[in-house]
Amino acid sequence: MAAAAATHLSVRAAPALRLRGKGTCRLLSCYASSSPPPPSSGEGFSGKVGFLGLGIMGAPMASNLIKAGCDVTVWNRTKSKCDPLLSLGAKYESSPANVALSCDVTFAMLADPESAVEVACGANGAAQGMAPGKGYVDVSTVDTATSKLIGKHITSTGASFLEAPVSGSKKPAEDGLLIFLTAGDDSLYNRVAPLLDVMGKSRFFLGDVGNGAAMKLVVNMVMGSMMVSFSEGVLLSEKVGLDPNTLVEVISQGAISAPMFSLKGPSMVKAAYPTAFPLKHQQKDLRLALALAESVSQSIPTVAAANELYKVAKSLGLADQDFSAVIEALKAKEQNPQP
């Protein structure tokens, strides 16, 4: 039996008080837990912070670091997405390697395993700018093998590596209320803790590289299946003549209440899917969770069935819509039942 991963949890019990400092990030925070020890007043991160990948999640995360007074340098494949961050005071470098070269710690928030590897390990990738004393924190959702591969490239330069995928979507990213699922170098974890606390409400340290990625995939496979089950309920309620808005209200008051249902239910009833978590990323996470389960011969048939629906939704052109658009795959199945 595999040994249980080391777990340290720190929860931000009260909103962090963020102070602007010149060239440094000064943070005063309150914590509910003493493990790891909370930063004391005035203690924080001093150094330059890089941020690679300014999509739905990366942009607000980097923005919160800048607003907290951090000295942030950004890069994104599509350069125009850097502009709002530059307006807030960020610096720009023309490649991931140059960001890593000019910063003490570099964060990466990329779409999938392929892009995470390319940005970290490819030509002009972050690894080329890494050196002893620097740190790389990958907050993208990837599989364990990818995270280990990136970690190997980074640490071969003498730098430190932490995987730190996040739970929480666009709004929690904007509000600095993400949940970090970290693993890897514990001294880098402690070093960047004040930065994680700017962007998130809690952080878990889960031991060796791979455990953070695995935890994130398990959480997201539950989420993806829940969304399919909820979609089926919405459609069935309509079909038997119930008001699906009432269903959303009933669910919100009971034991299966979830912020996700209350947040997305009303727009799903109107067939509107404003993107917070792109459907293509949810399907990627189910695909990676299925591979994780396969690696330990674990059967996850509900997730396998949910994954098929997300694939149908992608084939309907819904990849960039919110993942709640998976309900459209069920509607399409009803219109074109398979023999």
Ligand SMILES: NC(=O)C1=CN([C@@H]2O[C@H](COP(=O)(O)OP(=O)(O)OC[C@H]3O[C@@H](n4cnc5c(N)ncnc54)[C@H](OP(=O)(O)O)[C@@H]3O)[C@@H](O)[C@H]2O)C=CC1
């Ligand atoms: N949205 C959400 O609710 C959440 C998402 N996540 C995870 O966070 C990660 C990012 O998600 P999100 O911000 O929503 O995704 P987006 O699709 O909005 O952003 C993806 C980012 O990856 C970049 N990128 C994609 N391919 C490449 C490539 N080949 N080379 C370089 N850069 C590339 C994009 O650059 P460009 O702008 O040029 O396209 C963009 O910066 C994903 O792993 C996702 O699963 C985790 C928690 C919540």
Ligand SMILES: O=CC(=O)O
């Ligand atoms: O990965 C998505 C999320 O909402 O968390």
